[in-house]
Amino acid sequence: MSELPEYILDRIFHAPREMVWRAWTDPELLHRWYGPGAETIIHKFDLKPGGIWLNEMKWGSNSHFQKVVFQEVIQPEKMVWHHHSSTDSNWNDAPNPMMADWPKLLLTTVIFEDMGDKTNVRLSQVPMDATDAEVAFFADAMANMDKGWGSGYAIMDELFVELQAKGGSDE
Amino acid sequence: MEQVGYIDSKSNLDAVFAALADPTRRAILSRLTEGEASVNEIAAPFEMSQPAVSRHLKVLEKAGLIERDKDEQRRPARLKAQKLSDVVDWLSEFKAFWGTSFDQLDNVLLKMKQAEKGTEHE
Numbered sequence: 001m002s003e004l005p006e007y008i009l010d011r012i013f014h015a016p017r018e019m020v021w022r023a024w025t026d027p028e029l030l031h032r033w034y035g036p037g038a039e040t041i042i043h044k045f046d047l048k049p050g051g052i053w054l055n056e057m058k059w060g061s062n063s064h065f066q067k068v069v070f071q072e073v074i075q076p077e078k079m080v081w082h083h084h085s086s087t088d089s090n091w092n093d094a095p096n097p098m099m100a101d102w103p104k105l106l107l108t109t110v111i112f113e114d115m116g117d118k119t120n121v122r123l124s125q126v127p128m129d130a131t132d133a134e135v136a137f138f139a140d141a142m143a144n145m146d147k148g149w150g151s152g153y154a155i156m157d158e159l160f161v162e163l164q165a166k167g168g169s170d171e
Numbered sequence: 172m173e174q175v176g177y178i179d180s181k182s183n184l185d186a187v188f189a190a191l192a193d194p195t196r197r198a199i200l201s202r203l204t205e206g207e208a209s210v211n212e213i214a215a216p217f218e219m220s221q222p223a224v225s226r227h228l229k230v231l232e233k234a235g236l237i238e239r240d241k242d243e244q245r246r247p248a249r250l251k252a253q254k255l256s257d258v259v260d261w262l263s264e265f266k267a268f269w270g271t272s273f274d275q276l277d278n279v280l281l282k283m284k285q286a287e288k289g290t291e292h293e
Binding site: 009011013014015019020022023029032033034035036037096099102121123141 | 261262265267268269270271272273275276277278279280283284287
């Protein structure tokens with residue numbers, strides 16, 4: 001088995017580790033920041049190995065459901081969870097409506113590194129129990145992000161301007 | 172040469188971006204927005220040989236940006252731009268997900284700090 005592609009995001013927060021941990025683990029605080037521009041509703045949050053977090057994100061009339069199953073919880077240093085990236089409203093795994101080859105399950109590790117009055121948070125996600133197509137898709141996505149989406153977007157923009165000028169795609 | 176079968180399987184994003192990096196291929200895609208076209212029809216405005224156009228079409232086909240009929244003699248090429256647009260939308264959402272969430276977390280932490288200071292002063 002070759003090495004699996006990994007998404008890593010490091011971010012320093014200007015707050016002590018205990019406080020950052022609290023913002024991640026108190027549902028009252030978590031729902032205020034998790035999910036970009038969405039109304040986040042936490043239906044269940046049971047922070048312990050085997051416990052689950054049921055999360056709904058609402059954009060207008062659309063809802064996206066995710067299920068997290070915690071594997072490891074070491075306060076205030078580390079948590080590991082299985083991230084079910086797309087479920088139906090009954091929290092059963094459902095195919096991603098947009099991307100058939102997006103990994104259904106991501107092993108997610110969050111490490112909180114104490115830096116005094118600051119905290120470095122390292123988030124990493126690796127496909128789990130993934131098909132070859134899912135692994136390949138995720139690897140490509142990560143590679144293109146690392147290379148800088150910027151150039152990719154510039155090309156896309158140019159192409160879409162041309163497409164729109166011609167009256168749109170025929171699909 | 173294995174070409175058939177690639178097209179509708181996994182989206183190879185590297186191939187997509189490599190395919191789009193060439194101005195001639197973008198011009199071919201642009202031409203295909205007007206509707207399907209054969210190699211002859213595509214080659215005409217480009218002052219390019221048919222084999223050269225065929226090579227470009229192969230790159231586009233392998234990247235999943237166009238499809239071509241397999242049986243017909245003409246083998247007209249058709250655009251599949253929607254798929255590309257879907258992929259880019261999804262990836263930008265994924266990238267924005269954590270980035271934007273973390274920006275929001277900054278704000279939550281700031282308010283937590285302010286609240287803590289507030290109680291200390293009381």
